[in-house]
Amino acid sequence: MQRAEPLSAPWIARFRFLPDLRDARYFQMFGQAAILAIGLVAREFEISALQMAAVAATCLASQWAGSMLNAVRLDWKSAAITSLSLSLLLRSDQIWPLAAAAAIGIGSKFIFRxxxxxxxxxxxxxxxxxxxxxxxxxxxxGEWGSAMWFAALVAALGTLSTWRAQRLDVPIVFLAVYGGLLLARALYLGDPMAIPALRLTNASLILFAFFMISDPKTTPQDPRRRSLFVALSAALAHVLQFNFFMSDGIFFAPFIVGLVALAVPQKNNAGRFEWGSPPRLPFRPHRPRTAPAE
Structure with a gap:
């Protein structure tokens, strides 16, 4: 006899063919896929269908291999998100460098833990x-430009994704700190305000803030530590870009801050993030549930 579905189960769980939208990764995949599709049509992104297919296949194959070697369940969603991120942000004249990047990215999940x-x-x-x-x-x-409609679209899709993943505070802090430093630099140099405004409306910067540095699995769970991590990343990105003339400083900054953070003792009072957790307001502390006293 088949057991009836509990009344307390989410209504969408009764339709087995539908995705469980409690998992924030579906929102992220939808947002990234929509941005990639619009970018290919409206912005003429310089990546071929064969390159995107190679990235996707390598991500899925690497995820499968890592899952088999570590005896864990295959999770295709993480591989899909990495594939979309690389298709959005990385370019090459050849296929193998993009495939290598896909293997490195997925492989790092199983090696550096x-x-x-x-x-x-x-x-x-x-x-x-x-x-x-x-x-x-x-x-x-350089492909994204500063069209206001495209930046607004990326921000809107990113807001939905980060809110659902309990990380809306990350792009807020990053863009506030980075934008504040851009404004201060413009005032110091006597530049017109159009210059920092143009930089802030670059859709690639907004994509980075909403879809990369906001990763809930690699940012601190505690809101205060997370805000510090993001603020330091934004400040370092500004220094690398304008003092060391590294146009890709925004990618190196969180990587460097993350390496330094490994040397700092961390308390796990905020618990661990789990996909499917309900959304919360930005900057609200997470209080892990405790078992009631007997």
Whole structure:
């Protein structure tokens, strides 16, 4: 006899063919896929269908291999998000550098781990590694432009994704600190305000703030530590870009701050993030549930 579905189960769970929208990764995949599709049509992104297919296949194959070697359940959603991120942000004249980036990103999840979770955002470490490897790749920052409608679209989709993943505070802090430093620099140099405004409306910067540095698995769970992590990343990104003339400084900054953070003792009072957790207001502390006293 088939057991009836509990009345307390979410209504969508009764339709087995539908995705469980409690998982914030579906919102992120939808947002990234929509941005990529619009970018290919309206912004003429310089990435071929064959390159995107190679990235997707390598991500899924690497995820499968890592899952088999570590005897864990295959989770295709993480591989899909990394694939979309690399298709959005990394470019090359050849296929193999993008495939290598995909393997590095997914492989890092299984190799570099601490306290039961991976340390680096897969797409971020893949981009940084390939940029350091030579001139076979470059980032797509020059393809995005500063069209207000595109920046607003990326921000709107990113807001939905980060709110659902309990990380809306991350892009708020990052853009506030980075934008404040841009404004201060413009005032110091006597530049017109149109210059920092133009930089802030670059859709690639907004994509980075909403879809990469906001990764809930690689940012601190405690809101105060998370805000500090993001603020330091934004400040370092500004320094790398304008003092060391690194156009890709925004990608190196969170990677460097993440490495430094490994040396700082951390308390796990805020608990661990789990996909499917209900959304919360930005900056609201997370209080792990405790068992009632007997």
């Amino acid at each position: 601490l306290n039961g979770r991976h340390i680096f955002n897969p797409a971020n470490i893949a981009i940084v590694t390939m940029l350091l490897a030579g001139d076979v790749v470059w980032t797509s920052t």
